[in-house]
Amino acid sequence: MDFNQFKQSLQxxxxxxxxxxxxxxLWYDGKGDWARAHDLVxxxxxxxxxxxxxxxxxxxxxxxNADYWYRQAGxxxxxxxxxxxxxxxxxxxxx
Numbered sequence: 288m289d290f291n292q293f294k295q296s297l298q299x300x301x302x303x304x305x306x307x308x309x310x311x312x313l314w315y316d317g318k319g320d321w322a323r324a325h326d327l328v329x330x331x332x333x334x335x336x337x338x339x340x341x342x343x344x345x346x347x348x349x350x351x352n353a354d355y356w357y358r359q360a361g362x363x364x365x366x367x368x369x370x371x372x373x374x375x376x377x378x379x380x381x382x
């Protein structure tokens with residue numbers, strides 16, 4: 288699956304099969320279902336989950352919480368738009 292196929296899948300009722308939980312979270316966010324996206328990564332350990340979690344709190348508008356999760360991921364909040372960050376994350380996980 289490439290990026291364009293992933294974006295097109297947002298028109299479907301269900302996420303594509305056999306994708307990582309991180310891509311699934313981003314898929315639900317791309318559909319506008321922030322709560323479902325957040326639930327998928329909320330209790331997962333590790334820096335990868337923290338990175339997606341940070342992005343989701345940035346989407347929510349809770350920048351203090353987002354910055355906490357960016358630190359947990361070993362990163363700083365990016366200066367790009369939310370759409371650009373979503374695309375960067377999707378590209379990262381599709382590789």
